[in-house]
Amino acid sequence: xxxxxxxxxxxxxxxxxxxxxxxxxxxxxxxxxxxxxxxxxxxxxxxxxxxxxxxxxxxxxxxxxxxxxxxxxxxxxxxxxxxxxxxxxxxxxxxxxxxxxxxxxxxxxxxxxxxxxxxxxxxxxxxxxxxxxxxxxxxxxxxxxxxxxxxxxxxxxxxxxxx
Numbered sequence: 760x761x762x763x764x765x766x767x768x769x770x771x772x773x774x775x776x777x778x779x780x781x782x783x784x785x786x787x788x789x790x791x792x793x794x795x796x797x798x799x800x801x802x803x804x805x806x807x808x809x810x811x812x813x814x815x816x817x818x819x820x821x822x823x824x825x826x827x828x829x830x831x832x833x834x835x836x837x838x839x840x841x842x843x844x845x846x847x848x849x850x851x852x853x854x855x856x857x858x859x860x861x862x863x864x865x866x867x868x869x870x871x872x873x874x875x876x877x878x879x880x881x882x883x884x885x886x887x888x889x890x891x892x893x894x895x896x897x898x899x900x901x902x903x904x905x906x907x908x909x910x911x912x913x914x915x916x917x918x919x920x921x922x
Contacts, residue, residue, distance in 0.1 A: 780817060780820060780859070780861075780862065781861055781862075782820070782821040782860075782861065782919070783820075783821045783824070783827075783858065783859070783860055783912075783915060783916070783919075783920070784817035784818075784819065784820045784821065784858075784859045784860075785817060785818050785819040785856050785857070785858060785859070786813040786814050786816075786817050786818060786856060786857050786859050786864075787813075787814040787818055787854060787855065787856050788806070788808065788811040788812065788813055788814070788855045788856060788857050788867060789811055789812040789814075789855075790806045790811050790855035790867070792850070792852045792853075793852065801902060802880055802881065802902035802903065803880055804853070804869055804879050804880050804881040804883070804902075805880075805881055805902060805903065806855060806867050807867075808857045808864040808865070808866055808867035809864060811855070811857070811864075811867065813857065813859065813864065817859070818843065818844075818847065818856065819836070819840055819843060819844070821919075821920070822837070822839075823836055823837050823839055823840030823843060824836060824837070824840060824920060825837050825840075825921065826920060826921040826922060827916045827920045827921075827922070828922055829913060829916050829917055829922060831891070832891060832892040832893070832907055833889070833890065833891050833892075834884070834886075834890040834891075834892065835890070836886070836890065844886040844887055844890075845887060847870065847886075847887075849870050849871070849872040849886075849887070850872065851872050851874070851875045851876075851877060852875070852877050853869035853870060853871050853872065853875070853877065853879065853883065854869065854870040855867060855868075855869055856868060856869065856870050858912060860911060860912060860915055863911075865906075865909050865911060865912050866882065866906035866907070866909060866912075867882075868881065868882035868883055868884065868892065869881065869882070869883040869884075870883070870884060870885075870886055871883045871884060871885045871896070872885075873885050873887050873888045878895075878896045878897075878898050878899045879895060879896045879899070880895055880899050880900070880901055880902045881894075881895065881901065881902060881903070882894055882895075882905070882906060882907055883895075883896060892907055894907060
């Protein structure tokens with residue numbers, strides 16, 4: 760009987776880990792910093808979120824979010840969420856992260872250091888400042904199509920989070 764219980768518990772644990780956390784979360788991803796010595800690169804901050812490895816646990820979970828103004832792409836964090844963000848060591852060239860919805864990576868973007876002089880050609884946000892998610896930073900033409908207005912993410916955010 761104990762063997763059967765252990766087996767069922769192990770299967771449930773594996774299943775839970777594969778599905779991931781329910782709801783909206785932001786995970787750091789295993790993504791190298793851009794190599795700015797290469798001049799033939801079309802996009803320095805592009806990465807395929809489906810081909811990167813998510814960290815073991817989220818940086819921020821839905822409980823850390825007070826509101827998500829979808830139209831303005833503005834996230835407001837709880838006090839606990841702000842503490843988590845303040846504790847991050849965001850390098851000057853940024854930290855690669857991903858929006859994950861119900862265990863599925865939606866799109867990758869970069870947490871930006873508010874002191875950075877680098878510029879970003881993809882989606883980024885300065886979570887310690889205003890957490891407004893932008894498509895590129897001033898001074899550079901963003902590369903590719905803007906992934907921020909993903910329909911799955913919009914449906915979830917507008918139904919489940921305060922606007």
